[in-house]
Amino acid sequence: MGSRASTLLREEEIEEIKKETGFSHSQITRLYSRFTSLDKGENGTLSREDFQRIPELAINPLGDRIINAFFPEGEDQVNFRGFMRTLAHFRPIEDNEKSRNPTASEPLNSRTNKLLFAFRLYDLDRDDKISRDELLQVLRMMVGVNISDEQLGSIADRTIQEADTNGDSSISFNEFIKVLEKVDVEQKMSIRFLH
């Protein structure tokens, strides 16, 4: 079958997505409507231009990186399955889930996986470390040319100094988790379904 485009969502596909991501039936259908409304070419896949059409992503300094997170390595189109796989990170954590099955593999929307998603936005070369250069890049995107280079360098150094515990002058994933310990990631990095 391969990656067959499907226009109307079939029940068994919904079941598969449900198993893989954990979204409920109604949530999947709502996300599907969203998917199709973005899919201007009506060919069942989204391209980067489709994402760029969302104004909030277009003006976001990290917008390109967020969009890239949807597309698997080297591909230019993402179908609904891939779309859902990425969105699975943003599924709200329900209370009963937290205590359900500690031995099973971690679901895609656990706190750690949400933070991993955010971490990958900054760690471009996928070496599991946010280096000083990567921080500088992010800073440059956020403040433009309004702050001088040395000041930006100092900010990056200061950030690393705050977060780095093992002294390797870069922020590893565990250090990243520690930094955002007090941030309510479960609530903020979740889709708010309006029922």
Added chain:
Amino acid sequence: DDEVFSSNEGHERERHRGRRRDGDGEKKKRKKRRRKEAHRAEEGEDEVQTRHERREREKRKRAKNDLETKGREREEEEEQVQTGSGKVAKTKKNTKNEKTRRRAEEGEVEVEERIEKRKKKHGSDNKDEEVRPERLTPEELEKLKEAVDERKKLIQSLRGKPWPMKKKLVTLRESQEFVEKYEGALGKGKGRKLYAYKVMMTKKCMKFQRDFENFKTACIPWEMKIKEIESHFGSSVASYFIFLRWMYGINMILFGLTFGLVMVPEALMGRPYGSMPRKTVPRGEETSAMDFAVLWDFGGYAQYSVLFYGFYNNQRAIGWLKFRMPLSYFLVGVGTVAYSYMVVIRTMARNANESGVGDDNSFNFSWKMFTSWDYLIGNPETADNKFASITTSFKEAILEEQESHKDDNIHLTRFLRVLANFLVLCCLAGSGYLIYFVVRRSQKFALDGLENHTWWERNEVNMVMSLLGMFCPMLFDVISTLENYHPRVALQWQLGRIFALFLGNLYTFIIALMDEINIKREEEKIIKFNITMWEASLYNGTVSENSTAPSITINPADVPRGPCWETMVGQEFVRLIISDTMTTYITLLIGDFLRAVLVRFLNYCWCWDLEAGFPSYSEFDVSGNVLGLIFNQGMIWMGAFYAPCLPALNVLRLHVSMYLQCWAVMCCNVPQERVFKASGSNNFYMAMLLVILFLSTLPAIYTIVTIPPSFDCGPFSGKNRMFDVIHETLESDFPAWFSKVFSYASNPGLVLPFILLMVLAIYYLQSTSKSYREANVELKKKLQTVTFHLALVYFCTFEYTLNKNINATLLFLLPFFMR
């Protein structure tokens, strides 16, 4: 195999879509045609109509059949492709959905057809949409009800359907129209119209409430301007503008009070201009009364109008309303002060409650880096503002870092600070003496007669005060570089020093005023004597003094007039406010705008870089402007009793200031090099305002209580003291027992224990509030959160009915609140 299959599907999809589009078009055409039919006369067109309808019906049936076959084909294919019986159940459910929908449609179509048939039979030619349910048989009614219920269910479940958005929207619109049209018609009996009406009203009410909330948020004046300034210049500059807006609100209320309760009644119901001596320009001044110079100085016609105290008549009750003018005047004066106290203290209390969250400084920079973008911003301008504010907040954080790492040589710093304070004290003493000297000189000039002196000598006091106000703060600024404080602390010291400077100026001004008042009162005695002489000379030779003489009509302009010290005081205040305003605007235009223009355009042909070195663009002077505002308000409070026009003037001035300064800041100023976060609560400004309020009401109260009012001008003329009006009202307007109660209540034996009780209550409340505050801090520590939204929330918020603007505005503001 796959390809053939998919191409088949593609074709079918095309046809399906085409059919649906036709269906849509047909539906629209049907609606139009139905209306046309209803409005046309029936006779000649019956035949045509029936033919049309028949054709329509056939077409509809065909469309339906096609859909059915399509659906069935698809199902069959799905069955072919999928294996497993479980799937068949799912497809069956799909078909059931389709079937119920189609049945609903069928039901509607039948009912509609029947309705049209009925209409034609009975020749209804008015509104076609109105259904007369009594014409429908019970089973038709039942069918209609079923159809409406189906539609309602469809609307409810629309969200869960795996359809594309466009289809859902179209279906939603159709269903809503259908339900609206026929729902009301289904209510039982007489209540059906009412039921439809009620349903419509609830919906409209909800929509109205939402729109009203939107409107209220949009109504906050100047909000977007201030937000823009905040993102470019930081929170300390923005705090000035927020303060300005708050003052504007207070002044509007004061304006309402004085205008509505003092100026308007006198203008409408009092004696008109020219009917009394106090309301007329004296004969001697008449020729110059309309000159612009005189009017600008608030003399001439401006002086003898409702704008000033002297115009008001002391008649106890005026007009058909029996409006108690003197009482109202007094109470409005007291009321403005009381209202101001109440508002300032209430704002201080509210600010104290919202004092900032104890900043957790552990990951300051990391949080700023990773979590400062607001992912819900969709507007490009907002995004620009957000960039600017992120930059500003980084700069603020850098500053805080630098401050905390400063190398402290304690002794040197302390010595320098003591030196700086000493210098400042010298400055203040010097300026105080200068003002005293100038005031003495102007008194001497006044005794010589004002016409003999040049313009400068006449306006010396005002000019000197304005100049001091301009140059001394700069001097203080230079001195404060010795002290090396954190900028926020330095700002507070600066504010304190300039405050002391202005205070000195203010009190010298008041002392000068008091001297003038005393002079006028001396004059009054002389004039009173002269008037009796003059009156006697009028009756001279006609009748003896003791008998009642026939009143001789004398033109009020000719009557000799007593000096009216209250009007004079009012005039002085108004002149001061005007000159202050002019000075501020001119310094703004020259100091900021002209400077910016010069720096920008002369830079092309100048030896050194004007923009980087001297003079460069100016920074916005927060302290100077805030103090100017506060002292301006102090003037208003002091003078409002004697010149009811002052709040009106101030409202105008603040309005213009707001626009002028907002423009000037964005156009001519650059953000400060060291951008710092303003103190969380605005209580520093409020505290200063409270002090000024207290200090400025003191002189007014003193004059009211000790100085007897002029004998021939103002609403209290003839009384011994101004507050006698209260006494008079109590005696004449209230029943007898009231004054007795009042006299008991003002007994010191009762007042002292009352005061003691209040003091105890204050102490108790303060201790409970302290304990609450501590508990609050503990709770806050547990609830630390930082904003961190992500854009993918957008994917799933699909309330198209909700106003997107609310979302954007509210969510844009959220990070500001949660900072």
